[in-house]
Amino acid sequence: MNTKNHTIFELNMSDDYVIRSPKRDYEIPDTSVGAFVAKVLAQLDSQTKCIVNAIDGSQLTVKGLTTKCQSIAWALIKRGITKSDTILTFAENSTELAVVMFAAMFLGVTLYPITPIANVYELDQLMDTLGPLFVFTSTAKSAVIENIIRKRTNERQMVRFVSVLDNNHNIYVPYERLLDEGSGHTLDAIPYFAVKPKKDIAILMQSSGTSGVPKSVMISHKAFVATLTSFIKPNDDGAGKSAPVSYQMTQFSCMSGLTVLFGYAISGVTQVIADETDDQSVLKAIETFRVNFLGIVPAFGHKLICGQFVDTYDLSSLKALLASGASFPANVGKQIIQKYRVPLLEVYGMTEYGALTAPDLGTAEYIPGCVGRPADNTLLKVIDCSGKSVGPDVDGEICVKGPKLFSGYLNNVLATNEAIDDNGWLRTGDIGHYDRQHRFYITDRVKELIKFGTKQVSPAELEQFLLTHESVAEAVVVGVPHRTQTQWPRAYVRLKTNKVVDEEELKSFVSDSLSDSKQLRAGVVFVDHIRRTTVGKVERRYYRQLVANELIED
Structure with a gap:
């Protein structure tokens, strides 16, 4: 591996727009x-x-x-x-x-x-x-x-x-x-x-x-x-430089949870765990065990701002928050930073590779949607529909290559070959881009894009926009089949406590600011809660199944 010390821009980008970690590669023990x-x-x-x-x-x-x-x-x-x-x-x-x-x-x-x-x-x-x-x-x-x-x-x-x-x-x-x-x-x-x-x-x-x-x-x-x-x-002596006490919200059964379990153990960090992750239990544990480092999912972010118990417990021990699992709403992130005066660091990972990016610990700047730069020993690139690598500020599918790459899917050679190309690049299925400082941003999933006519609509973009409405706590958007072989966006929305808004107001809120292809033509459905996975991701498959047998005739 190349161990020469270059400047970030010399090291990070090659002629074919392959972005490298700003840190030097190091040898992985065999x-x-x-x-x-x-x-x-x-x-x-x-x-x-x-x-x-x-x-x-x-x-x-x-x-x-x-x-x-x-x-x-x-x-x-x-x-x-x-x-x-x-x-x-x-x-x-x-x-x-x-x-x-x-x-x-x-x-x-x-x-x-x-x-x-x-x-x-x-x-x-x-x-x-x-x-x-x-x-x-x-x-x-x-x-x-x-x-x-x-x-x-x-x-x-x-x-x-x-x-x-x-x-x-x-x-x-x-x-x-x-x-x-x-x-x-x-x-x-x-x-x-x-x-x-x-x-x-x-x-x-x-x-x-x-x-x-x-x-x-x-x-x-x-x-x-x-x-x-x-x-x-x-050159470490075995003692990690992470926060001395962390709280483990994610299950050990997911990649992030298992990685943190082993990684923090070998770096000398105390992990506080529980089989309960309701907001009161978590906040009480932060106070009791003087937790310095809290890993959170977006669904928990809102509870840190205006949850029922947020001002009941002493959270002054917190030194940093790490967000993963799904995109973090910008307005929520800014409010958390303002309230607790600690860094909010977003990272991007997947089961097939682990952490693709790492936060920039050298700056306190919060950039909404930014998930950091390539992680150690990791190569990233963004490709267009033809498979060609693209430059900064252009959306495409993110691909990753490096020593953390998985070996394949068990008993599924076809799926493995579809995921990893002949040159060892894993197609993540995530849409995103990087800026001129080589910071990455995730926009959506390839398979979750809504097909409206010849346009591709990002449900994540619509969801993020809906969250800017003062009455909306959570939202998930899916495409409902239409007789014209296209899809119409529909929003499932959970309102904030004691807030009232009707369907027409939210549809008008969207139409006033977003383009024609992004209108909520299939309507708005108000729900008591939004279903999520154990790592905080919206369970989109559930909502797609809800609309799978619908066919809009209008």
């Missing part, structure tokens, strides 16, 4: 996730708090984490786990879940974290694609696992072992029993099973599923180590 994590943890103070449970106050130190994950790993070895088995987790965030995830890496087996909001049908479909499983679940989710096992006899052969993390269970093995079985034992080697970093899959992760059935994303050991190295820069 090792397994388990070996990398174990080595870095050994360099930290063993009494450093890794994880604190905000609900019961229980804590897990670096020593506690490494000791318990080796105990769990040893117990699983004695129960017959092999290199070909996958550890599947289906549970809410907890210290126990974190231990199991680290244990999977110490063993060298594949980890597949599943979102706790998945249902029987979704899990049943997923298990059709997998090999033998060791399952870890919670009491609340154990019935789903049992339903799947009972449904078909072949599932009993595939699900080799089930453990419940949070309580005793009349059928499955309690987590505490595994700890007792492995107590006092350590692994002869980490990872226990031999790992080929470039070839072997460390993590399987469901894609976001905003269009079509979610796919299983394969992430190699080499790719995830590349992600984790961004938490510990070259």
Whole structure:
């Protein structure tokens, strides 16, 4: 890799408009996730708090984490786990879940974290694609696992072992029993099973599923180590320079949540977690544990400004806010900065790559919609419909290339080939552009654009505009099929508390400022809440399904 130190503009842009990180590339260790994590943890103070449970106050130190994950790993070895088995987790965030995830890496087996909001049908479909499983679940989710096992006899052969993390269970093995079985034992080697970093899959992760059935994303050991190295820069002594206390709002089952879990642990940052993310619980935890760094999703931003409990708790410990998961409304972002006087940093990532961009920590300037510059060791470009790279301030599809790239979709060569071109560039499916300072902006998703005649309408643009209305709290826009083989925009809107506005007023609000193709011809529907995924993205598939069988005849 090129390690020469150039100025930002010499380093960042080549003749074909490929944008590079402003930082120098550095070598990615050719090792397994388990070996990398174990080595870095050994360099930290063993009494450093890794994880604190905000609900019961229980804590897990670096020593506690490494000791318990080796105990769990040893117990699983004695129960017959092999290199070909996958550890599947289906549970809410907890210290126990974190231990199991680290244990999977110490063993060298594949980890597949599943979102706790998945249902029987979704899990049943997923298990059709997998090999033998060791399952870890919670009491609340154990019935789903049992339903799947009972449904078909072949599932009993595939699900080799089930453990419940949070309580005793009349059928499955309690987590505490595994700890007792492995107590006092350590692994002869980490990872226990031999790992080929470039070839072997460390993590399987469901894609976001905003269009079509979610796919299983394969992430190699080499790719995830590349992600984790961004938490510990070259010449670091192992102690990260991030905020000392963070609050984890996202589930460990999504890429951002899993990355933060491992990344903060190896950089000496204490993570406060909870299985409750209502605004009062989060704000109370910030006050109680003096949280410095809070990762938020856009849906939570409004609660930080005018939520019911926002002025009830002392939030003066906050030093920075990191926003991800979806576009952050500009007016909300500005109000948050004004109220708390801390930086609001937006980043852009995806399951198939991890973080594509990194915020500019050297400036306090807030630029609405800006998601930063290319992340470490990462190349970005924007292409037009013909596949040609374009220059600054021109919208197109964002593509990424680098060592964090996923290995492909499990059992889906066609989808893999559609996503990654012959030169190793991943087509993200996101529309955006970069400015002359090489800062990136996300506009929309390719598959979510509304086709109105010959025009392509960005629902995100319409949503952002609707949020500038004083009465609108949240909005989602979709295209409703029209008999002319086109689509008409419709808005689903949640109003702010004690605010009143009718459909015609909102339609007029749009028509007064936006072009003809962006009018809400399919109307406005007022709702009590907007459905979102666990990482805060609007669940567009749900709203597209609502209108899929409609056909406007006018």
